[in-house]
Amino acid sequence: MRLSAKLFHILLPLIIIGCKREQRVFDPGSTGATPAGATVLNEVSAGQPPTQKAPLAYQQSAYTVAEGKRLYEAYNCVGCHAQGGGAIGPALMDSVWIYGSSLEQIHSTIVQGRPNGMPSFAGKIPDYQVWEIAAYVRSMSGLLPSDVAPSRSDHMQASLPESARQKEHPEQENQQPVEGPKQ
Amino acid sequence: MAERDLAQRRLLDVSPLPSVTFATRSITWWGTLGMMVIEGSVFALALAAYFYLHSRADTWPPGVLPPELFWGTLNTAIFLLSVIPTEWYRRRARRGDTTSVQIGMILSILFGLTIIFVRYKEMLHLNTDWTQTAYGSIVWLIMGLHITHLITDWVDSVVLTALFFSPHVEGKRFVDAEENASYWYFVVITWIPIYLVIYWAPRWLRS
Amino acid sequence: MSDQRAQLVLETEPAESAEIRAERLARVWTEPSGFLGWFRAVHHTTIGKRYIVTAFIFFLAAGLLAGAMRLQLAFPEAHIMGPDLYNQIFTMHGSVMMFLFAVPMMFEGLSVYLVPLMVGTRNIAFPRLNAYSYYLYVFGGVTLFAFFFVNSGPDRGWFAYVPLSGPDYAPGKRADIWAQLITFTEVSALAVAVEIVVTAFKLRAPGMSLNRIPIFVWGQVVTAFMVIFAMPGVVIASTMLLLDRTASTQFYNPAVGGDVLLYQHLFWWFGHPEVYIIFLPGTAIVSTIVATFSRRHVFGYLALVLSLIATGFIAFGLWVHHMFATGIPQMSESFFTAASMMIAIPAGTQIFCWIATVATGKIVLKSPMLWVLGFFFVFIIGGMTGIFVASVPVDLQVHDTYFVVAHFHYVLIGGAVFPLFGALAYWFPKITGRMLSETLGVWSFWLFAIGFNITFFPMHILGLRGMPRRVYTYPAGAGWTVLNQIESCGYILLFLGVLLFLLNVWHSLQRGAVAPANPWGAGGLEWATSSPPVPYNFLDLPTVNGREALWDAAPDQPVVVGLHEDTREILTTRLLDAEPEGRDEFPAPSIWPFVAAVVTTILFIGSIFRPVAVSIGAIPLAIALIGWFWPTRRESARRRERDVWQKET
Amino acid sequence: MIAFLSDVPGFSGPQTPLEPAGPQALQIEHTLLLIFWITAVVTVIVFAVLTIGVLRRRVGGAGLPPPLPVDPKTERRTTWIVGGAIGVTVVLLFVMMISSFIASHRTAALAASSTMTINVYGHEWWWEIEYPNEAEPYRIVRTANEIHVPAGTVIDIHGTSRDVIHSFWAPNIHGKKDLLPGYWNDLTLEVDKPGTWRGQCAEFCGLQHAHMAFQIVAQSRDDFDKWFSSQLNPAPDPQTPQTIHGREVFLTHPCVMCHTIRGTTASSTVGPDLTHIASRTTIAAGTLVNNTGNLTGWIANAQSIKPGCRMPPNPMPASDLNDLVAYLETLR
Numbered sequence A: 001m002r003l004s005a006k007l008f009h010i011l012l013p014l015i016i017i018g019c020k021r022e023q024r025v026f027d028p029g030s031t032g033a034t035p036a037g038a039t040v041l042n043e044v045s046a047g048q049p050p051t052q053k054a055p056l057a058y059q060q061s062a063y064t065v066a067e068g069k070r071l072y073e074a075y076n077c078v079g080c081h082a083q084g085g086g087a088i089g090p091a092l093m094d095s096v097w098i099y100g101s102s103l104e105q106i107h108s109t110i111v112q113g114r115p116n117g118m119p120s121f122a123g124k125i126p127d128y129q130v131w132e133i134a135a136y137v138r139s140m141s142g143l144l145p146s147d148v149a150p151s152r153s154d155h156m157q158a159s160l161p162e163s164a165r166q167k168e169h170p171e172q173e174n175q176q177p178v179e180g181p182k183q
Numbered sequence B: 001m002a003e004r005d006l007a008q009r010r011l012l013d014v015s016p017l018p019s020v021t022f023a024t025r026s027i028t029w030w031g032t033l034g035m036m037v038i039e040g041s042v043f044a045l046a047l048a049a050y051f052y053l054h055s056r057a058d059t060w061p062p063g064v065l066p067p068e069l070f071w072g073t074l075n076t077a078i079f080l081l082s083v084i085p086t087e088w089y090r091r092r093a094r095r096g097d098t099t100s101v102q103i104g105m106i107l108s109i110l111f112g113l114t115i116i117f118v119r120y121k122e123m124l125h126l127n128t129d130w131t132q133t134a135y136g137s138i139v140w141l142i143m144g145l146h147i148t149h150l151i152t153d154w155v156d157s158v159v160l161t162a163l164f165f166s167p168h169v170e171g172k173r174f175v176d177a178e179e180n181a182s183y184w185y186f187v188v189i190t191w192i193p194i195y196l197v198i199y200w201a202p203r204w205l206r207s
Numbered sequence C: 001m002s003d004q005r006a007q008l009v010l011e012t013e014p015a016e017s018a019e020i021r022a023e024r025l026a027r028v029w030t031e032p033s034g035f036l037g038w039f040r041a042v043h044h045t046t047i048g049k050r051y052i053v054t055a056f057i058f059f060l061a062a063g064l065l066a067g068a069m070r071l072q073l074a075f076p077e078a079h080i081m082g083p084d085l086y087n088q089i090f091t092m093h094g095s096v097m098m099f100l101f102a103v104p105m106m107f108e109g110l111s112v113y114l115v116p117l118m119v120g121t122r123n124i125a126f127p128r129l130n131a132y133s134y135y136l137y138v139f140g141g142v143t144l145f146a147f148f149f150v151n152s153g154p155d156r157g158w159f160a161y162v163p164l165s166g167p168d169y170a171p172g173k174r175a176d177i178w179a180q181l182i183t184f185t186e187v188s189a190l191a192v193a194v195e196i197v198v199t200a201f202k203l204r205a206p207g208m209s210l211n212r213i214p215i216f217v218w219g220q221v222v223t224a225f226m227v228i229f230a231m232p233g234v235v236i237a238s239t240m241l242l243l244d245r246t247a248s249t250q251f252y253n254p255a256v257g258g259d260v261l262l263y264q265h266l267f268w269w270f271g272h273p274e275v276y277i278i279f280l281p282g283t284a285i286v287s288t289i290v291a292t293f294s295r296r297h298v299f300g301y302l303a304l305v306l307s308l309i310a311t312g313f314i315a316f317g318l319w320v321h322h323m324f325a326t327g328i329p330q331m332s333e334s335f336f337t338a339a340s341m342m343i344a345i346p347a348g349t350q351i352f353c354w355i356a357t358v359a360t361g362k363i364v365l366k367s368p369m370l371w372v373l374g375f376f377f378v379f380i381i382g383g384m385t386g387i388f389v390a391s392v393p394v395d396l397q398v399h400d401t402y403f404v405v406a407h408f409h410y411v412l413i414g415g416a417v418f419p420l421f422g423a424l425a426y427w428f429p430k431i432t433g434r435m436l437s438e439t440l441g442v443w444s445f446w447l448f449a450i451g452f453n454i455t456f457f458p459m460h461i462l463g464l465r466g467m468p469r470r471v472y473t474y475p476a477g478a479g480w481t482v483l484n485q486i487e488s489c490g491y492i493l494l495f496l497g498v499l500l501f502l503l504n505v506w507h508s509l510q511r512g513a514v515a516p517a518n519p520w521g522a523g524g525l526e527w528a529t530s531s532p533p534v535p536y537n538f539l540d541l542p543t544v545n546g547r548e549a550l551w552d553a554a555p556d557q558p559v560v561v562g563l564h565e566d567t568r569e570i571l572t573t574r575l576l577d578a579e580p581e582g583r584d585e586f587p588a589p590s591i592w593p594f595v596a597a598v599v600t601t602i603l604f605i606g607s608i609f610r611p612v613a614v615s616i617g618a619i620p621l622a623i624a625l626i627g628w629f630w631p632t633r634r635e636s637a638r639r640r641e642r643d644v645w646q647k648e649t
Numbered sequence D: 001m002i003a004f005l006s007d008v009p010g011f012s013g014p015q016t017p018l019e020p021a022g023p024q025a026l027q028i029e030h031t032l033l034l035i036f037w038i039t040a041v042v043t044v045i046v047f048a049v050l051t052i053g054v055l056r057r058r059v060g061g062a063g064l065p066p067p068l069p070v071d072p073k074t075e076r077r078t079t080w081i082v083g084g085a086i087g088v089t090v091v092l093l094f095v096m097m098i099s100s101f102i103a104s105h106r107t108a109a110l111a112a113s114s115t116m117t118i119n120v121y122g123h124e125w126w127w128e129i130e131y132p133n134e135a136e137p138y139r140i141v142r143t144a145n146e147i148h149v150p151a152g153t154v155i156d157i158h159g160t161s162r163d164v165i166h167s168f169w170a171p172n173i174h175g176k177k178d179l180l181p182g183y184w185n186d187l188t189l190e191v192d193k194p195g196t197w198r199g200q201c202a203e204f205c206g207l208q209h210a211h212m213a214f215q216i217v218a219q220s221r222d223d224f225d226k227w228f229s230s231q232l233n234p235a236p237d238p239q240t241p242q243t244i245h246g247r248e249v250f251l252t253h254p255c256v257m258c259h260t261i262r263g264t265t266a267s268s269t270v271g272p273d274l275t276h277i278a279s280r281t282t283i284a285a286g287t288l289v290n291n292t293g294n295l296t297g298w299i300a301n302a303q304s305i306k307p308g309c310r311m312p313p314n315p316m317p318a319s320d321l322n323d324l325v326a327y328l329e330t331l332r
Helices: A002-022 A028-035 A052-060 A062-074 A103-112 A129-142 B027-056 B072-096 B098-124 B132-165 B171-204 C018-029 C033-040 C044-073 C085-119 C127-147 C174-202 C213-246 C260-293 C303-318 C330-343 C346-361 C369-391 C392-398 C402-434 C436-463 C481-511 C590-611 C613-629 C634-644 D001-006 D023-057 D072-113 D222-233 D241-252 D294-300 D318-328
Strands: B010-013 C007-010 C557-563 C569-573 C580-585 D116-123 D126-131 D141-144 D146-150 D156-161 D166-168 D177-179 D185-189 D195-200 D213-219
Touching: A002 A052, A002 A062, A002 D185, A028 B132, A052 A062, A052 A103, A052 C369, A052 C402, A052 C569, A062 A129, A103 A129, B027 B072, B027 B132, B027 B171, B027 C127, B027 C174, B027 C213, B027 C260, B072 B098, B072 B171, B072 D213, B098 B171, B132 B171, B132 C569, B132 C613, B171 C634, C018 C033, C018 D166, C044 C127, C044 C402, C044 C481, C085 C174, C085 C213, C085 C402, C085 D116, C127 C174, C174 C213, C174 D195, C213 C260, C260 C303, C260 C346, C260 C369, C260 C402, C303 C346, C330 C392, C330 D241, C346 C369, C346 D023, C346 D072, C369 C392, C369 C402, C369 C436, C369 D023, C392 D072, C402 C436, C402 C481, C436 D213, C590 C613, C590 D116, D001 D166, D023 D185, D072 D146, D072 D185, D116 D166, D116 D177, D126 D146, D141 D222, D146 D166, D146 D222, D156 D166, D156 D177, D177 D185, D213 D222, D294 D318
Parallel strands: B010 C557, D116 D156, D146 D213
Antiparallel strands: B010 C007, C569 C580, D116 D126, D126 D141, D156 D185, D166 D177, D195 D213
8 A cells, every 4th residue: 555655656757757748739729829929819719728837838748849840940940040050040059048048038039039130920920839949949959858859850960969969058148137928 | 198007107218318418409509599590680681771771872881981991800800819719618618628618718708808899999990970871870780789799798708707617617507608609609700791891891882 | 329318118116106206396396486486487387377368468458449449430530539649549559469469479478388388398498588588578568558658659550660750750759669669579579489499499208200299389480480580670670760769870861871661671571470470370279279179180281381381481572562552663563472472372271271171070169169260261351352462553552541451450360369269268278277168158259250250341341442541530421431330339249259258267267167187188298287287297208109199199108207306307309300318407486587677678668768778777687697597506516416418429 | 343343332432443543543453353253252162161061070969079090091082182272272373463463564554655744742741742844944833632634644643752651542543652751753643534533641641641632633635724824823912802901811920931822922831832722622631621611710720620730720810810711712
């Protein structure tokens, strides 16, 4: 009895981790799907409670991070940031974070745009996809656990796969106040 | 026929049979042979994969020069030399000659040590790593497979040698010694095609 | 070596009474008791029983998963489950049935339990390896289900084609877990393969020359050889997949010289023989049961053995017929068509021999024979549809449709599961010492047979109506609905049939009639000992005088004496003519195989998350293996003084 | 004989190998039916022999009779019978093998006479169709999930995959051919007469493998040429205020991140080209009939229809949605 209880306490976190890592949420609900930075007016599907926990969940699911990686290319982030090495835009796989390294900060960087070239994607990308991209961006500098970050992809190898990267501890973060996620 | 009871049963008396048997008469020998066949086919398929990937490539080796020959060739030579002490203690094992087996096994362990060291240098001087191209991956896979066998058999020899210096010297030990020798031959024999594929195939298939 | 030969003598008067000897043998051979004892067991009957029970549990689990699929497919555009769950379920169903049920049951379970008895020896060769392989198999299966329950079940199909299962398109750990499950099961299958070959080659009773080996043993030996040559294919394929995913190698990455078809070649090099690895034990069972219940030697022993071997060879010549649609050159297409058609010849030969046996014997319709007759009707249909998929142009139409699903369920359930139930009904008395109820047996047979055909026959039609495989749902207008619903109903009967079989087992374990040593009046050596067999299998090791040892035994058939009975000593004989040529002492029970299996499991699972776990785990594994092989002082001393050295010749 | 099985109700339809609409499918059906009849007859005979054998040799009673002694005479006679049976098997197998060789050869032979190439790219989970044009590269037609072909013309389907392995299969016209990353595969096909046939992905390709269908629309030469030239045009400018606003919605919403509408600034190639979406009969890779209701529902929440597909849900005010759909429906 006691043993099984102990076992349960050991297994439970493992189970939760496992479940989270493999979570695949296809329909984020209307709030999650509303383009970030756009106003929510919605008669099509009943709104769902705003997901405050969203940021964490997005960093814990290998699927959402992989989706982020796919969108990073589909939405042509590669065009400026390359595979993270940076080109026109700053590198994303190093420890330098001009506008902050937290998921929320990256989210608002994408949504609001930043001076000197980073366009605002407000209204263009569903909110949940912004979170996915933000989560992937964090994985590029090894800030996500290796069993969540993507492995190598099926093209020329620019660098080590995200899952194998050393953690780049964010430094010289600009501490300017940055607004958190929408709703 | 547990239940049969006749006044006078015919019996097959097997008590004269030997209990220390070698080669095809020893069960261990057949077991080892089975393992060799399995691992042999793994090697064969890995090499087949190498040539399949070559058939799919336009340039070979892709983007790199063939590996330099020195360390690999050196190792092949040592491999071939190591057969001498091995064969010696294998024959002595048949006669139950403890001292010779002890000496022979220590010699072969030293050989093994040298080979593992040279193998390490080999890896350092390989012409590719496994993350760049499929060529690199298959080369490292084949090497890795062989190193695994190398180290396994070496540890095996060490343990067996230890047994030969313990109070556990008995008929079975000498059978084990012979098996150990034949397994070492397997490691040596498999190395030869691997050596040719890793070091010479890129030169012959150069394009 | 003349003085080292076994000689025939006449027993003047028994040296010791059978009771004393039996008591002594029992003391030496009885499995250790108690909680720890359970993990130290090494006798083939113990391990074999565990294999059979475990594999059957996995069979039930995978069967329930099939039920979930039938439920989802009973309605078009159903939302009972989403694609994510459905893909996990159909992948689990396939993988569990193939790797955790079919091979472990048909090959490992049955052969580990029966082969040593059938060749008349006291234990299987390499008993500790046998225990180790069993634990590895269990841990592999349990791990798979554990991950499935935390939503990490593999979802890429039991074949896990790249790049769909590769690092770029299969995020998370699901595909890695599949690859490691393969590693678990292949290691245990390979280990058993070696044990079976050596047992059948070296431990046969005196007189059981090659041409007297029971066909069941032949079947399992050929299967073992196929395992030995086929499994390395999937070893390499799944290792490369795992390396691609965890160590970012490039085997399957077309962008840098990798190739996606390489995986398919390697996988089917294993995957096609795999089908025969599952089917050959089935034919071996059929040959045995047909002979017993036709009350005659099976017709065409030589033909049967040769077709087993031929199947074993040809099976390696047709892996590409799973890849006809990948655009391979027409030349090799023709070759593989020819090979695929050719393999119908040995299969046909076997069928004809069995029919001949039936048609010239005296048939007793007990439930084992019923299952075998069921096998004929189901398997022949499956074999015939096999010709459709062997023909390239037709295969291009039916490949990856429900026609193929129907085909391989007819060959695999027909060729393996029907004989398996026959085998369980046939050997149940030997294994448990209780008889099964005939009535319940007959009922479960008919439920199963009818349910099976209702479930799977319509799939032929669905396939020809264009329904592809592995779809989690289908449009309402496609005209597939009614047939799918019929199939789903058939599943219920199938399920009841299995349930009734379980009820039968449970009931007879409670209060079944006690089984005599040889309830079917059969001819195999396994029937020479008591039911269930004594811990040492035979009081007197038997000698053999014909293919059906008990039927052909001379009235004064000699028995073997002169082995030490205070240790686990067994008799080794020569490969060809089974002439006695040596005595060997088998290892005693040990906890180390279990420990080694635990360590191996941790190593395998760890390597999914941290590749370095392989090198770290190697150290405790080495320690466990050393403990495994390290003898005790007493053993060594005893053996040393008894050692009789082989005379050099 | 060929007529028989095809006319069995249920073996006809837009997606079955047993209602051939082209020479290859017909060729294959011949072989299929030949094998069917041979195996059917053999099966019946074997079953009969087996059943008779069992019934004739059955012994009742609970006890088991002692094993029969082997009688050399019966054995010899049986050997002849079994040998004969094996002989017949070999002959029949040979017949079926030759017939399938012939079928392979004939279907392959057609490739030589192909006069038109269509590129097919498999995507998770839709088909990108491209009509290449070396002579005038600016006159390339790109569409999705709907292949228009002129009837009676031999066409070379030249296919590969953009991600995982897919398999191109339109059973009424020809067998399947895999689309593999890193390979280009060719499938020759010819449709006899105008009509619409359904095809579907036959290689498991992930979450939405079940919803990855396409249409083959065979047209008379003139109809095809008309269709082709209309496909070459860019999207017409919207006329009504509603459709003008609809285009506005399209260009200011996530739609523009993935789709192309030639003639507007939308030019992303992640999703299907929508320049002539309204001219297609289905949407979402053959999942839904292309009508106002379905299109609206699909845009609003594709994930509820095709869970896991790449199209995100697009919650937006109903008015915007209606205008957007109205605009899309002008794109014929």
